[in-house]
Amino acid sequence: MSKILIIAEHLDGKLNAATAKCVSAAQAIDGATIDIAVLAADPASVAEQAAKLDGVARVVTVANPANSHCVAQVWAPQIAKLAEGYSHVFGPSTTTGKDLMPCVAALLGVNQVSDVMAVDGSHGFKRPIYAGNAIISVEAPAGHPVVATIRVASWPAVGEGGSAAIESANVDVQLPGHTKFVELKQGKSDRPDLQSASRVVSGGRGVGSAENFAVIYSLADKMGAGVGASRAAVDAGYVPNDMQVGQTGKIIAPELYVAIGISGAIQHLTGIKDAGTIVAINKDPEAPIFEVADIGLVGDLFTLVPELEKAL
Known part of the structure; x- marks a missing residue:
C-alpha cells in the first residue's frame, strides 16, 4: 500500500x-x-x-x-x-x-x-x-x-x-549553516497570480516596447486576468522575467489564454498546452500560434486590442 x-x-x-x-x-x-x-x-x-x-x-x-x-x-x-x-x-x-x-x-x-x-x-x-x-x-x-x-x-x-x-513532529537533524535566507524581493500587483489565474493575457515581441505593454495591461484589467509574456518580450526588456510563460518560464493552464503579438515558438506553446481556450492576435497569418489557437484574429494588435476592450 x-x-x-x-x-x-x-x-x-x-x-x-x-x-x-x-x-x-x-x-x-x-x-x-x-x-x-x-x-x-x-x-x-x-x-x-x-x-x-x-x-x-x-x-x-x-x-x-x-x-x-x-x-x-x-x-x-x-x-x-x-x-x-x-x-x-x-x-x-x-x-x-x-x-x-x-x-x-x-x-x-x-x-x-x-x-x-x-x-x-x-x-x-x-x-x-x-x-x-x-x-x-x-x-x-x-x-x-x-x-x-x-x-x-x-x-x-x-x-x-x-x-x-x-x-x-520533532525532527532531529543537523541543519546546514552554509545557506541561509537573506531577503525576499517580489513584485507587487493587484492582478491575479499568473500561475493560478483562470484568465491570462500575454504579450510578445510584437508589442514593440515596455511602454506599449500598457495595451496588454489594460485589456487584462478589463478581463480580470493575469499578465504573462513570451521569452522574446522578456529578453527585450519589456517586462520582468517572472512574467515569462513557456518551457523556461511558467507552465500554466488557465481557462482562457489570450496571446497578443506572440508568434508561437514551441518553447512558448509548451507552457500553454493545457489551457482551455487559446485566442491569438497577430498580424502574420502564418504565425505558428494560429495552429494551436481556438480563435485567431489576424491584424494589427494596436487596432484590434482596443476594439476588443471596447466591446468588453
Whole structure:
C-alpha cells in the first residue's frame, strides 16, 4: 500500500494552490494514504488550510524558526527525515518545488521523477520530454522511495471538504549553516497570480516596447486576468522575467489564454498546452500560434486590442 507525503508550498501564511493539485495526483494512485507536511516558523495557519483538502489523512507540522522561508538546503534534511516510512514524496513542479525536491531526492539516494502529468500505477508515471513534443512513460524502481514533482498544469485542485488530523513532529537533524535566507524581493500587483489565474493575457515581441505593454495591461484589467509574456518580450526588456510563460518560464493552464503579438515558438506553446481556450492576435497569418489557437484574429494588435476592450 502506498503512503504518500506531500510537501506543502506556502507564503505569508497562505497555502499555495499547487499543493491541492499534488493531492489530486496522489489520489490517482489506488489505495494511497496521503499526508501533508507543513514546515514553517509557525505552521498552525497553513496546517489548518491543508487539513481542509479532500483526501488528506493527516497534516504533519514542523515548527522551526529556520523554516520561516523555504530554503531548499534547510528544508530538505528535515523532509528526508520525515520521509522515513513513506513510499512516495511529492512536491509541486513550481519554482520552489524544482529547487527543493532534487535536494530531497539526493538525500534519499534516489532519482527524481520530474513533471508528473499522469499516473500509470504506484511506480509508473508519464512526463513530457522534448519541450512537451513527446510524452514518456517512466517506471521508478520498487523498494525505494519515489520522489517526484507534479506538473500542476496537468492536475485539477481537490476540494476543501476535508478535516484531517493535525500532528506536530520533532525532527532531529543537523541543519546546514552554509545557506541561509537573506531577503525576499517580489513584485507587487493587484492582478491575479499568473500561475493560478483562470484568465491570462500575454504579450510578445510584437508589442514593440515596455511602454506599449500598457495595451496588454489594460485589456487584462478589463478581463480580470493575469499578465504573462513570451521569452522574446522578456529578453527585450519589456517586462520582468517572472512574467515569462513557456518551457523556461511558467507552465500554466488557465481557462482562457489570450496571446497578443506572440508568434508561437514551441518553447512558448509548451507552457500553454493545457489551457482551455487559446485566442491569438497577430498580424502574420502564418504565425505558428494560429495552429494551436481556438480563435485567431489576424491584424494589427494596436487596432484590434482596443476594439476588443471596447466591446468588453
